[in-house]
Amino acid sequence: MSITIDQINKNFGGFQALKNVSLDIPEGQLTALLGPSGSGKTTLLRIIAGLESSDSGRILFGGDDVSQLHVRDRNIGFVFQHYALFRHLTVAENIAFGLESLPKKQRPSKQEIRQRVAKLLEMIQLPELAKRYPAQLSGGQKQRVALARALATQPRILLLDEPFGALDAKVRKDLRRWLRALHDEYHFTSIFVTHDQEEALELSDQVVVMSQGQVEQVNSPTGLYARPESRFVFDFLGHVNVLSGLVKGQKLVQGDAWVSLPGVRHDQEAQLYLRPHEVQLSRSPAAKARLPLRIEAISLIGSEVRIELAPEGWQSDEIWEIGMSHAEFARQNPTRGELWYAVPDVGHLFVADSVQPRTIDWQYTEAANASNM
Amino acid sequence: MSTSAQAGVAPVRRLGRRSKRVLPGFGLSLGISLFFVSLVLLLPMTGLVVETSGMTWDQFWFTITDPRVVESYKVTLWTALAASLFNGLFGLLLAWVLVRYEFPGKRIVDAVVDLPFALPTAVAGITLATLFSQNGWYGQWLAKIGLEVAFTPLGIVVAMAFTSIPFVVRTVQPVLEELSPADEEAAVSLGASDGRVFRKVIFPSLWPALVTGIALSFTRSLGEFGAIIFIAGNTPYVSEVTSLMIFIRLQEYDYAAASAIASLVLLASLILLFSINLWQGRYLRRLEGR
Numbered sequence: 001m002s003i004t005i006d007q008i009n010k011n012f013g014g015f016q017a018l019k020n021v022s023l024d025i026p027e028g029q030l031t032a033l034l035g036p037s038g039s040g041k042t043t044l045l046r047i048i049a050g051l052e053s054s055d056s057g058r059i060l061f062g063g064d065d066v067s068q069l070h071v072r073d074r075n076i077g078f079v080f081q082h083y084a085l086f087r088h089l090t091v092a093e094n095i096a097f098g099l100e101s102l103p104k105k106q107r108p109s110k111q112e113i114r115q116r117v118a119k120l121l122e123m124i125q126l127p128e129l130a131k132r133y134p135a136q137l138s139g140g141q142k143q144r145v146a147l148a149r150a151l152a153t154q155p156r157i158l159l160l161d162e163p164f165g166a167l168d169a170k171v172r173k174d175l176r177r178w179l180r181a182l183h184d185e186y187h188f189t190s191i192f193v194t195h196d197q198e199e200a201l202e203l204s205d206q207v208v209v210m211s212q213g214q215v216e217q218v219n220s221p222t223g224l225y226a227r228p229e230s231r232f233v234f235d236f237l238g239h240v241n242v243l244s245g246l247v248k249g250q251k252l253v254q255g256d257a258w259v260s261l262p263g264v265r266h267d268q269e270a271q272l273y274l275r276p277h278e279v280q281l282s283r284s285p286a287a288k289a290r291l292p293l294r295i296e297a298i299s300l301i302g303s304e305v306r307i308e309l310a311p312e313g314w315q316s317d318e319i320w321e322i323g324m325s326h327a328e329f330a331r332q333n334p335t336r337g338e339l340w341y342a343v344p345d346v347g348h349l350f351v352a353d354s355v356q357p358r359t360i361d362w363q364y365t366e367a368a369n370a371s372n373m
Numbered sequence: 374m375s376t377s378a379q380a381g382v383a384p385v386r387r388l389g390r391r392s393k394r395v396l397p398g399f400g401l402s403l404g405i406s407l408f409f410v411s412l413v414l415l416l417p418m419t420g421l422v423v424e425t426s427g428m429t430w431d432q433f434w435f436t437i438t439d440p441r442v443v444e445s446y447k448v449t450l451w452t453a454l455a456a457s458l459f460n461g462l463f464g465l466l467l468a469w470v471l472v473r474y475e476f477p478g479k480r481i482v483d484a485v486v487d488l489p490f491a492l493p494t495a496v497a498g499i500t501l502a503t504l505f506s507q508n509g510w511y512g513q514w515l516a517k518i519g520l521e522v523a524f525t526p527l528g529i530v531v532a533m534a535f536t537s538i539p540f541v542v543r544t545v546q547p548v549l550e551e552l553s554p555a556d557e558e559a560a561v562s563l564g565a566s567d568g569r570v571f572r573k574v575i576f577p578s579l580w581p582a583l584v585t586g587i588a589l590s591f592t593r594s595l596g597e598f599g600a601i602i603f604i605a606g607n608t609p610y611v612s613e614v615t616s617l618m619i620f621i622r623l624q625e626y627d628y629a630a631a632s633a634i635a636s637l638v639l640l641a642s643l644i645l646l647f648s649i650n651l652w653q654g655r656y657l658r659r660l661e662g663r
Contacts, residue, residue, distance in 0.1 A: 051558050071561050078562040084555035088577040097573070098563035146559075153564065 001062045001156040001189050002027040003048060008057035010043055010213075017043045018054070019213040025206075027062070028187045030180070032200035035210035036236070041193045042161055044210070048191065049159050050074045061157065072101075074157075077150030077188075081162040083142040085134040091145050092117050092130040098153040120148040123182070140171040147179070151186075160192035164199065176203055197237050201225060209233050229356055234273050234348065241279065241320040241342075243291065244271040247351075256313030259289040259344065261360065264351065273348040273357065276323040280343045281307065281334065288362050291342035293320055295334055305329040312339060421639065424632035436630045437637055441609055442618050449615045452526055453594035456533035457541075461587040463534075464541025465579075471542070472549040486543070489536050494599030501532055502604040524606030529614060532601045533594035540593060541586035548582040581653050588649045592642045 003025035010018040018040045025031050033041040046052040048059055050071035058067045066074055085094050095117045099108060108116065121127040124144040134142060143163060150158060163179070164172040180203055183190060194200050200207050201221040209216040209224070209232075217229045228234045245254030247270050252259045259272060285292070293309035296319065305328075309320040322342060324332075334340060348357040425433065436442070471483055489497065505512045505523040515522055522528050552575060560570045598616040605612045615638055622631035 049562060051562070071558075072564045072566070075564075076562060078559065080555045080559060082553075082555060084553065084559040086556060086560070086574055086577075089573075097560070097565070101560075101563050101565040101569060149559075149563065 003157065003189060003191070004058075004060040004063075005044070005048065006058040006060065008044065008047060008054045008059070010040075010047065010052070010054050017213050018047070021057070021213070021215055023208060023215060023218065025189060025191060027189050029189065029205040030183050030203060031189075031191045031206045031208060032204035033191060033193045033208050033210060034195070034197060034200040034236070035216075036195055038212075039210040040213040041195075041210045045159055045161055045191060045193050048157075049076050049078050051078070075153070075155050077153070077155035077158045079143070079146050079150050079158070079160040079163050081165050083134070083139075083146040083166075085142055085146060085149070087134045090131050090133055091126070091137070092121070094134070094145055095120050095149045095152050097149060102153070116152065120152055123151075124148045138171075139167045140175055143167065143175060144178075147182075151188075156188065158188050158190040160190065162193055162195070164196075165194075172199075179203065201237075209236060211236075227359075228348070231271075231273075231350060231357075234357075239276055239321045241274045241276070241322070242271055242316060242318070243274070243314075244269070245314075246270070252349075254314045255311075257291050257311065259291065259347070260287075260362075261349065264349070268352050270352065271350045272344075272360075273350065274342075274344050274346075276306070276321045277304075278344060278346045279322050280345065281322055281324065281332070281340045282343050283332075283340060285341045286343045289341075289343055291344075293340055293342055295336050295338050295340060298334070298336060300326075300329075307334060309340065309342070418639065421632050421636050424628060425636050428629050428633060432629070433633050436633045441613070442615070442634060444610045445613045445615045445618045448526055448529065448612060449595060452529040452614070453533055453591050456530045456537065456594050457587045457591035459530070459534050460538050460541045460590045461583060464538055464586060464590075465545055465583060467538075468542045468545040468549055472546060486539055490539050494536055494597065495603065497535055498532055498600035498603030501528070501535060501600065505531065505604065523604055524608075524612070526605070526612050528604035528606065529601050529612060532604050533597055536597055536600045537590035537593040540589040541583070544582045544586035544589065545579060548579055552578055581656050585649060585653060588645060592645055595638060595642060 005021055005023040005025070008018050008021045010016070021040070021044060033045060035041045043052060047054045050066070050069060054067070058065050060066065061074070086097065089097070096113050099113045099116060102108075107113075117130070118127065121130055124147065126141060126144060129137065129141065129145075134145070137145065147163075164175055167175065176199060192203070201224070204221060206218065207221055207224050208218050211232045217224060217233050219227070224233070225237060228237060234240050243252060243254060243257060243259060245252050245257070247253075247261060247264050247266060247268050249266070250260060250262055250264070252261050252264075252270055252272055261270075261272075264270070292312040292314075294312050295307060296310050297308040299306040299308075303326075304323045305326055307322050307324060309322065311320065320342065324334075345361070345363055347360045347362075349360055350357050428436070467486065471479065471486075502523055503509050505515070505528060507513065507516055507521075507523070509523070512523055520527070522531055556574050556578075557570055560574045565573065596616055597614070598620065601614050602617055602620075605614065605617075607613055607617060615634060619631045619634050619638075622628075622634065
């Protein structure tokens with residue numbers, strides 16, 4: 001069941017939570033609503049569910065307008081951030097709740113409900129916990145039960161509000177993988193809200209980045225990461241190093257730092273965005289850039305060594321981060337306090353007030369220059 | 374022998390170390406509390422027992438099974454039950470309205486709920502008697518439909534309900550406030566009707582508090598005196614409550630008989646409160662997963 005969101009507006013008092021949001025959620029896909037708190041992502045999810053009403057606009061499920069339909073008639077499964085399990089009911093009773101809420105004519109027999117619950121318990125891999133009460137479960141188990149409860153009535157659409165937000169890192173990763181597998185098996189249309197870019201990129205088929213009540217960008221995780229379309233998306237998808245300065249004579253200059261920018265108009269403000277993996281470190285400046293930085297900290301944990309650097313002789317709002325492979329690290333042996341130079345491979349240039357960046361690939365331009373000579 | 378001596382010494386030393394608690398003043402605060410509890414509660418209760426113990430068993434039995442007294446038990450029990458059940462319904466409604474809706478004057482209504490606690494019960498009794506008497510504001514209308522409240526057992530119910538309504542409201546209110554809206558939303562998203570949401574989700578969280586409120590209201594009503602005697606009419610065998618019987622025995626300088634009846638009321642209240650506590654403890658343990 002596909003979902004169409006058509007020009008939704010929502011105000012809370014004087015605060016505009018959603019500004020004319022339109023969006024298409026394709027059938028059978030797992031879509032992430034990604035954004036910082038206050039971006040309107042949870043409000044949008046609640047409006048899709050019918051837990052909140054919009055001031056204007058329409059919600060369509062598979063072409064049918066459901067805007068005026070009550071939550072209980074929308075046939076959606078909703079999973080809450082803090083599980084919202086009924087604490088006076090056992091796990092099995094919780095899962096059976098939706099089936100027992102069906103109108104008499106559609107309600108399966110007691111026997112059948114018991115079988116369906118047993119099957120769902122198998123699915124969430126917790127059959128031995130049927131008779132426990134929610135308070136006796138761990139966070140991860142509670143979230144699985146909440147999922148089984150939401151799926152019991154076989155909804156067309158599954159909506160999840162920060163489903164892993166309250167769990168610790170290890171359980172979170174397990175549950176993420178498990179949800180992905182579940183989704184691939186059952187193929188319902190799902191939307192989940194998250195503020196964790198890693199979670200959104202890892203889990204979803206499509207990511208919707210939201211900011212201040214508006215959709216910033218919609219793309220597949222790969223597409224989104226490869227081509228962020230705005231400063232906001234850049235900032236939100238992990239760390240980014242920024243050099244902001246003035247373009248002078250084919251160069252972006254600020255203090256002692258500069259980067260060559262072939263083919264950019266003279267005398268305008270510009271920001272160059274460089275992601276940690278798009279920059280290399282060298283002990284001497286290169287022909288295309290001179291970005292002196294002093295090493296502040298080195299973090300060895302992970303598949304890559306992460307080096308934090310502070311600008312030397314120029315300014316940056318945030319500290320710079322550059323990734324380096326362990327092999328490279330062993331060869332170069334950078335140590336804290338040393339002066340190094342950043343050499344960009346690929347960068348994203350925002351000129352003056354333009355919203356969209358221009359991607360610059362120095363390796364490519366250098367190769368082109370070399371072959372021209 | 375030497376081992377037992379050692380065993381006797383070791384716990385003392387450990388106790389000494391244990392006394393270095395993070396929160397200071399445990400001994401002092403507990404001591405003062407226990408002393409005060411004894412002074413205010415236990416000592417008078419003991420006095421009651423001592424006073425009663427002057428009687429022989431036969432005298433005791435004769436006093437508490439006097440037909441007029443037995444009739445007063447019946448009147449007190451059914452009126453208290455009716456009053457507390459009424460309060461259960463109305464108090465729940467009041468608490469619900471106060472927690473769930475916003476309306477002008479809400480804070481005033483919230484404050485007025487405590488009025489029965491603040492008002493001297495005798496004042497309440499006189500006011501109610503005036504309102505419900507044959508030509509009172511309410512009484513004249515009720516008389517037209519053949520309902521007599523003042524100077525009948527019904528008046529006792531009214532007085533009891535009035536003086537004990539805050540118990541239900543004030544025990545249910547905080548629980549209602551703490552209910553997570555997500556639970557109700559979850560139930561609705563699973564297709565439950567409003568009635569089912571109330572029965573299956575809201576009420577189960579609410580009813581331990583509601584039962585406690587009703588029980589408190591009931592025990593309070595069992596002992597209510599001031600408000601009742603002005604409106605009850607106090608007709609022997611019809612509208613006399615047990616607390617009035619105690620008062621009558623006291624007026625007759627029959628202190629032993631008064632204490633005998635009083636000890637029975639005390640016993641009934643204690644049993645009720647303890648059983649409610651036990652039951653509630655078990656119910657809550659389940660919710661907390663212990």
